Amino acid sequence: MALGARATSASRVVGDAARAVADHSSFILAPSRCRGCTDAGHASRRFASSTASSSSSSSSSSSSPPRRGWGDDDDRGTALGFDHPPPVRAPRRVVVTGIGLATPLGVGTSLVWERLLAGRSGIRELTPDDIPEGERGYEQMPIRIGARVPRVGGRRDEPNADADAGAFDATRWCGGDVFGVASASHSSPSRTDAARPAVGGGPRIAPFTGLALAAAHEALQDARWDPSATGATRPDRCGVFIGAGMGHVPDLTNAGALLERGKLRRVSPFFVPRILCNMAAGHVSMAHGFTGMNHAVATACASGAHAIGDAYRAVARGDVDLVLAGGAESAIDAVSFAGFARARALADPAKFPPNLAVDPAAVCRPFDARRGGFVMGEGSGVLVLESLESAIARGVAPYAEVRGYGCAADAHHITQPPRDGDGAALAMLNALADGGIEPGCVGYVNAHATGTTTGDAAEAKALSRVFGKALATGTTRVSSTKGATGHLLGAAGAVEAAFAVLSIASGDCPPTLNLDDPCGECVPDGADFVARVAARGARPRAAMSNSFGFGGTNASLVFAAPPRLRG
16 A cells, blocks of 8 residues: 555554543633533533432433434533534654663663674573572573673673673662562561652562663653753653553562462562552652653553653643653563463574574574574663753754654464564554655664564565565665564563664664574565674664564654754
8 A cells, every 4th residue: 555545544543542532621611612511610510400300310210321413402402512623732843852771781871872783782591590589480491591681789790791880770779679489578668768769669669660760760861851940841741651561470470479378468568569560650750750641551562662652642742741751671580481481482592503502692583594582681761752842942952853653453363473564564654654754764674573483574574565675775774683682572662762763863773683694584685684783874864663562563663863953
């Protein structure tokens, strides 16, 4: 279907039903425009009267059936509906002014980007100390390769643990990770921990939430956000949109162990707050006093991308002026690994040739002929999105403009995409149509490709359909960064959106690690999938990031170079 025809389809796509409801708190309707409801007092009296009348007559007559129709009147001939439509607000341009990253490559945007372009990997063999279940869980893990965010005071043989430079401070952001099944560390936090600002203290904070707090903190600093500055955006005009796919599975495992031992009464009072996927968004809003929209997305591996897309639309329509948007995930635990292994999604070193099996960093191979599954990772990525007017007023230069957002469903299978990549292609086309950008103008695509046989091939087919000649000639470069970070599940879309933004800001495209033997089904002759070495000086004018999740959900984001300001 032609791109123009897709524009009509894209206009029908909405990221969240709540965004379609007009924000009536921003508008005061004149009494003359509200037929049948001249003031709040009259409306309340009518409601009370009708309620009382209904109550008194309920015993003597049956209730009326639901009414359907156009322009129905009540018993006095007054129109029940409104003649005027909801207010329409002109869309605003939205820009990215801050980035925060906590990934297996380290913590800190500049450091992560430098390591990514240098071809470093955060994938390694895990140890019992890396997982909450300890030795008992480690012994039962079918696969023991993962990508964990380096910790302060952690292993010195980690590939990205350089004397704690760029490491995650779990004590600061989480009050300390809770290790051990049904351990005594689930007791109430100390007074000191509880008083720690912006964190909450001790076992209240699950690791995925702590990673989000760290990334959000950096993003606001990067955006030069100062709530005390003159003319700063009001807190009620600032929002938080952060997604997560898994919550914190080890807490469920711990509760199950307590149940088995007959000690369920010892479950932590923070059990529910720690496992809820919306707690990352909740804690971030509390940490920074943002009282505007607070929104969490749980769409599996597309959570981070959907959160950014929903935030973009909220800013564009004027619901908020500034948003922290992204995703977070921490699923480096025995149960999560067992589940994905049973789904035959993880890369198993035992199934690789010996020369690859001996190197944990070599088993995640997006688009490669010898790929065999993904490697589980953890992390968080948070962007500061704000209206162009807000950025100008604050004097902050943006990294990029958020240009388009597209969604689609496979409606095919709970875990497998259709082989033709229809859902992925539709999401990409919808995003391009939403942004008014032709496919040939996109210079870089950060692909979702995780290293699975079916998934990579389906996305490659979708890319060929959408970008055609631009892909085949290398005009549109493609890479998957999961060979460096692993698959971050609900955080992947946010971290990779940040990589797409940084490709525009720096002019460089990150590499696809381990792409030694490009699969003929995935990589057309003449295409540039940025194999092994970064494409320096590529200078993409626009970039796309793709995220696809279990359940057949697909999301694409398009970013472009910031608009030129004319004096």
